[in-house]
Amino acid sequence: MPIKIPRTLPAHDTLREENVFIITDDRAEHQDIRPLKVGIVNLMPTTVDTEIQLLRLLGNSPLQVDISFLRMGSHESRNAPPGHLERFYVSSEDIIRQNVRFDGLIITGAPVETLPFEDVDYWSELTAVLDYSSKYVWSTLHICWGAQAGLYHRYGVPKLELSRKLFGVFPHGVNERHTTLFRGFDDEFLAPQSRHTESDRKAIAAIPELTIESETDEVGVFIVTAREGRELYVTGHLEYDPLTLDKEYRRDIGKGLSINVPKNYYPGDNPSQAPVVRWRAHAHLFFNNWLNYVYQETPFNLVEL
Known part of the structure; x- marks a missing residue:
């Protein structure tokens, strides 16, 4: 089944050309089923690219997914197309005030990881979203800086600066x-990483509510869960498309x-060569598994959350 998005959303034509299963508002109105309601808090500066990346993965599922985009009203985006946020996004404050319930919520990364959390101009609004999601969302998927922010706000896990940027595609x-x-x-899988900081592994391991699901010595902690899957923290970017690291x-x-060539990305680590995608299958599998978990566990009546 498809994801439901407006026909006028820029991602619509791209996804349609890729044969991603999407459905428009007018067609969805004639179907008598309850789709999964998934919100996306898109904090990335590459607004439209990030929409396409996430919708591509959410649309590769047998489930119908009703998408809502959320924005930080306290932050002025300089990178979204003019009028885009006003047309396709709702403010997080409105969602919270109306106690809107979601089956799932995705909080993306953001280009603010070198700042202390409290110095981010929309920090108080984001923490309100995090608090709201604990009550009105069945499962929340936090990505990269969004994962660091969630672990810090909910559990006090500090953020540590890396000696060099973790940049590339890693096992x-x-x-x-x-x-x-x-x-x-598989026992080992690949995923892109692009970050200057990491959440403190010792602090995570010391918190009984948190489970480290995936990690390696080179990358550190990759995926952490809490509340039996109702909180997911992913430090990398399974959603990245083939050219994101290149860009x-x-x-x-x-x-x-000063930037290193992204590791394990270009053949022979030679940026004159076209990158080879080796994480796409596991990205789709991970998002399908998450949607299936949400579908199986969420109450049919979201008021029961």
């Missing part, structure tokens, strides 16, 4: 194979910044 292992999130996973690398080179 990851699975600690807890019984977890439904890893159904069908980040060339952007920083263009700014004159």
Whole structure:
């Protein structure tokens, strides 16, 4: 079954060309089923690209997913197309005030990881979303800085600066194979990473409510869960498309910044070569497993959350 998005959303045509199963508002109104309601708090500067990346994965499922985009009203985005947020997004404050319930919520990364959490201009609004999600959302998926923010706000896990940026495509292992999130996973799988900081592994391990599901020595902690899957913290970017790391690398080179070539991404780590995608299958599997978990566990009547 499809994801439901407006026909006028820029991602619509791209996903349609890729044969991602989508449905428009007018068609969905004639179907007598309850779709999964999933909210996306999109904090990435690449607004439309991030929409496409996440919708591509959410649309590769037998479930119909009703998407709502949330924005931080306390933050002015300089990168979204003019009028885009006003047209396609709702403010998080309105969602909280109306006690809107979601089966699932995704909180993306953001380019603010070197700042103390409290110095981020929308921190108080984001913490309100985190508190709201604990009560009105069945399962919340936090990605990259969103994962660091969630672990810090809910459990006091500090953020540590890395000696060099973790940048590239890295192998990851699975600690807890019984977890439904890893159904069908290989013993080792690849995923992109792009970050200057990490959540303190010792602090995570000391908190009984948190389970480290995936980690390696090179990457550190990759996936943490809590509340039997109702909170997911993913430190990397399974959602990245083939050229995302390439764009980040060339952007920083263009700014004159010191940046290493993303590891294990270009053949022979040679940026003159086209990157090879080796994480797509597990990205789809992970998001399908998450949606299936949400579908199986969420009460049919969301008021019962």
